[in-house]
Amino acid sequence: xxxxxxxxxxxxxxxxxxxxxxxxxxxxxxxxxxxxxxxxxxxxxxxxxxxxxxxxxxxxxxxxxxxxxxxxxxxxxxxxxxxxxxxxxxxxxxxxxxxxxxxxxxxxxxxxxxxxxxxxxxxxxxxxxxxxxxxxxxxxxxxxxxxxxxxxxxxxxxxxxxxxxxxxxxxxxxxxxxxxxxxxxxxxxxxxxxxxxxxxxxxxxxxxxx
Numbered sequence: 001x002x003x004x005x006x007x008x009x010x011x012x013x014x015x016x017x018x019x020x021x022x023x024x025x026x027x028x029x030x031x032x033x034x035x036x037x038x039x040x041x042x043x044x045x046x047x048x049x050x051x052x053x054x055x056x057x058x059x060x061x062x063x064x065x066x067x068x069x070x071x072x073x074x075x076x077x078x079x080x081x082x083x084x085x086x087x088x089x090x091x092x093x094x095x096x097x098x099x100x101x102x103x104x105x106x107x108x109x110x111x112x113x114x115x116x117x118x119x120x121x122x123x124x125x126x127x128x129x130x131x132x133x134x135x136x137x138x139x140x141x142x143x144x145x146x147x148x149x150x151x152x153x154x155x156x157x158x159x160x161x162x163x164x165x166x167x168x169x170x171x172x173x174x175x176x177x178x179x180x181x182x183x184x185x186x187x188x189x190x191x192x193x194x195x196x197x198x199x200x201x202x203x204x205x206x207x208x209x210x
Contacts, residue, residue: 009098009185012192016205019192023101023181024063030092031060031068038101041092043070043172045081052081058092059119059171066176066200068103071119074111074170075136082107088174098184103176110171119171125157131165175200182210 012019030038034057044053056070068090072078082088090103110116120128133147141147152161176196183190189210195203 008187009189010183011185011187012181012183012190016192016194016207019181020179020194020202020205021063023179024061026094026099027058027061027068027092027101028063031058037094037097037099038092041090041101043078043174044089044091045078046085046087047077047081052077054078064200066105066196068174068176069119070172071123072170072172073131073133073137073168075168077138078172079109079170082109082172088172090174100182100184102180102182103174104178105174105176107172107174110173111169115173116169116171120166120169123169125159125162128162128165128169129157131168132162133168180208 013022026036026038029036033039038058040055040057042053043056044051046052056072058068059071060069061067086106086108088105088107091100092103093100110119129146129148129152132149132152134149135147137147139147175198177198178196179194181192191208191210192205193208194205197203
């Protein structure tokens, strides 16, 4: 895509079916590779103080099953908020294409099951370090810190040592019930909204005023 195309944005496919297929293809690609667009996004939860958002890595997407995944620490506020209220929302944006996806759905937490084991086994060694923090994410510290235990250094960072973080690891699985795609373009934006049932079947798909 050229710089001129970047500034102009892109227009969607002509049919609602094609837009939906493209949206899920982008999300699935983003979940597979850090080089792909939409590899990171924002997930929003509801807590005691109201809405809370944070950037997460999209760890997977499954279009036919209407699911997306990210990972979290079991001690994090995000984990507690989802456990109390499973309603979540996602926003993912790619600046070069000027394309935005918004997702709504209900999240479930996988901590001590086959899915969590599978995702933990596939988690890169470097990514496992964040689950080594000796206290919960968000804990106040008098100095800048990674939160890692003092004995964790490059010489000790082995696959066996990394397994110490497994009790703190969880998968957040969102079953998507609504998807919106917004195509920003200099000639006029385009927007589509899709609703899904609890079984993943599409209930409606409509062009929306941007």
